[in-house]
Structure formats: structure tokens, C-alpha cells
Amino acid sequence: MVHFIGAGPGAPDLITLRGARLLGEADVIIYAGSLVNPALLDHKKESCTVYDSAGMTLEEVLAVMEQTESAGGTTVRLHTGDPSLYGAIREQMDALDGMNIAYDVTPGVSSFSGAAAALQAEYTLPEVSQSVIITRMSGRTGVPEGEKLSKMASHGCTMVLFLSTGLLEDVEKELMEGGYSPDTPAAIVYKATWPEEKVCRCTVSTLARTARENCVTKTALITIGGFLDAEYDRSKLYDPAFTHGCREASK
Template sequence: MVHFVGAGPGAPDLITQRGAALLRAADVVIYAGSLVNPALLGLCRQDCSVYNSAQMTLEQVLEVVRAAHAENRDIVRLHTGDPCLYGAIREQMDALDALGIPYDDTPGVSSFCGAAAAACAEYTLPGVSQTVIITRMAGRTPVPEREGIAALAAHGATMVVFLSAGMLDGLQAALLQGAYTPDTPAALVYKATWPEEKVVRCRLGALAQAGRENNISKTALVLVGDFLAPDYERSKLYDPSFATEFREAKP
């Protein structure tokens, strides 16, 4: 069968135990070579057939899967982060359904989690933001009109922007059409959890300039919101005056 596996954000030891076990057992691995850390391929057996999907079309991927399935070989489709985000897995699953080839899905640690860890940040701070918007700029792949950056920025919530580091001038302008200001904290997180990880903090009004000064134009997430500022409210969960089913409130 086919196992869709989330490779995690980059560091080889951030793949899940299940994902690592599936890689070790696989007869065929098709990996997203433009984003997945190739060090993970070290988990594969020496006789495993490895394909880089960055050089393949969907039809070519399916042909490899079809041929391997006909030979009763176990296949891992290795995607970056968690494949549910910008992983283009729905079209693969629908094609496998049509071919009668069984599959399952093993989640992974998304790069937006790795970016928060790299920035030592919490996206959902009491009194600041309880909502995380994960989105991308429209480029060669469009986004629905109702999901434009400016419309989403109107909420002023925590925002994590994927696949947009090459369009920072346009992204900055669109974000400033919403509830954010030029002084809203922002960060560029390049290759979160990789050895070359870099976190660049700036004001939103200087986002594009920060990208140019640090030569960041791809493989980076943009974080925006007051969760990056120092002010927030203490959590009720651990407040002595807050009663729970496990603890009595104390003055």
C-alpha cells in the first residue's frame, strides 16, 4: 500500500516514530526533494528505490506507485512538514481511490510549529490572540478572493504565511491594509529546525527590507502579530484563583 508520511519541518529527528518506521520498511520512497531534508533518506534500506518528486509530474508519481503496487511493494510518499498543509495530497488520494490502491496517512510536525519553536514563541497568548491564521500569498497558484491577505489581516490575529518569502513587498503592503500597523512585530523564520535555521525579527513596516538584508527569499515562513511582543495576560489555567476539576481555587 501507499503510506503518506509527514517528514517534519527539517531536522531528521523530528519525524515521528511511526514515520521513521515506515521509511525503514519501505521498498519504494517518493520524496519531495525540494523541501524534505535528504538526511531522512538515510533511514531507508540500501535496496529501497528512491524517487525525487520535485522532478516528476503527478502522472509520473502515479506510474511509479502503480508499478510498485503491482509488484506488492510497500511505498512511502514522503512530504515535508505535515502533508495536510500545501501538500497536494488530495489529488493523489483521489487518484489512488480510482486505481483501487489502498493508502494511509501519517501526520508530521508542520513547519509552522517548527517556526514557533525557533522563535521561542506561543501563537495563542491570553489577551493577545487566540486565533492562528495559516495562509499564503497568491502567486502562480491563486487563492480564493475571500481569502486575500488584506481580508485575513483585518482580524489582527496571529498569522503564519507560507510560500510567500519571495513576495515580501507585496505581502507587507497587503498585511498593512488590515488591522496591523507598521510597528506590529513580525519575524522571518528561514529553514526552521535545519542546521542553517535563521530567525529575523523586525517590525512589519520593515519586513521586505529585512528579507533583502538577510538574503531570505524562499524556504521561510512569515510570522506576524502581537504574540511576538512582550505583553500578554497570565493564563487562567495555572492561576491559583482559578478552580478546575483537579484543583481548588485559592485566594
């Protein structure tokens, strides 16, 4: 059996209870050493073998899984955040299907949730933004033409950019081309929930400069939108004048 597990955004106590239990039961752990906090390996049993996938190819990862399965063992594939976001798990699952190896997925807390916690912010504020676009700047890994950053920016809603910290000059250009004003609030969140977490608040037009000044080159999320400082309407859910299925409005 292979268990794909979301490690969470960084802090070792933000892995799920299920994920921690499966880590403790694994005979082999393959983890993304360049992204996952190694403190999570404290959950493993003494006899567990650990592989750092940072220097491995897909074929090498699959070979370890197949070897472990042939020996009757259990493999944990530990991915950063939640494996459904930029986790490259589909190609692994398709290969396991071809080898008739069973697997399951344990979700994790995504770093975009960790970033909101670091910012002490809510992405969806009434009359500010009720949508969140999670995307990335096109780089060595491209994006479909319809998902070009300027087109995504044209919606004007909350945006969270993964894997884009090294391309911030291009990010600024695309965001403003899409309709964000230069002074739209933005923030760079470096290693959300890690001990070395850093929050750098800025604007769309100062993203690249802010990253340089704070020596942030990778492992950061970019957040953009009015949710960072705009005025907003009170939620109707807790408004005494609003009736819903659990409460009648006050007279």
C-alpha cells in the same frame, strides 16, 4: 500500500516514530527533494529505490506508485512538514482511489510549529491572540477572493504565511491594508529546525528589506502579530485563584 508521511520541518529527528518505521519498511520512497532533508533517507533499507519528486509530474509520481503496487511493494510518499498543509496530497489520494490502491497518512510536525520553537514563542497568548491564521499570499497559485491576505489581516490575530517569501512587498501592502500597523512585530524564519536555521525579527513594514538584507528568498515562514513581543495576561489554568476540574482555587 502507499503511506503518505509527514517528514517534519527539517531536523531528521523530528519525524514521528511511525514515520521512521514506515520509511525503513518501504520498497520505494518518493520524496520532495527540494524541501525534505535528505538525512531522513538514512532510515531506508538498502534495497529501497528512491525517487526525487522535485522534477516529476503528478502523473509520473502516480505511475511509480502503480508500478510498485503491481509488483507487490510498499511505497512511501514523503512530504515536508505535515502533508495536510500545502501538501497536494488530495489529488494523489483521489487518483489512488480510482486505481483501487490502498493508502494511509502519517501526520508530521509542521514547519509552523518549528518556527514557533525557533522563535521561542507561543502563538496564542491571553488577551493578545487566541487564534492563528495559516495562509499564503496570492501568487501563481491564487487564493479564493474571501481569503485575500488583507481580509485575513483584518482580524488582527497571529498570522503565519507559507509560500510567500518571494512576494514580501505585496505582503507588506496587504497586511497594512488589512489593518496591521507598520510597526507590528514580525519575523522571518528560514529553514526552521535545519542546521542552517535563521531567525530575522522585524516589523510588517520592513519584511521585504529584512529578507533582502539576509538573502532569504525561499524556504521561510513569515510570522506576524503581537505574540512576538506584546504584554499578556497570565493563564488562568495555573492561577491559584482559579478553580477547574482538576484543582480547587486557593482560599
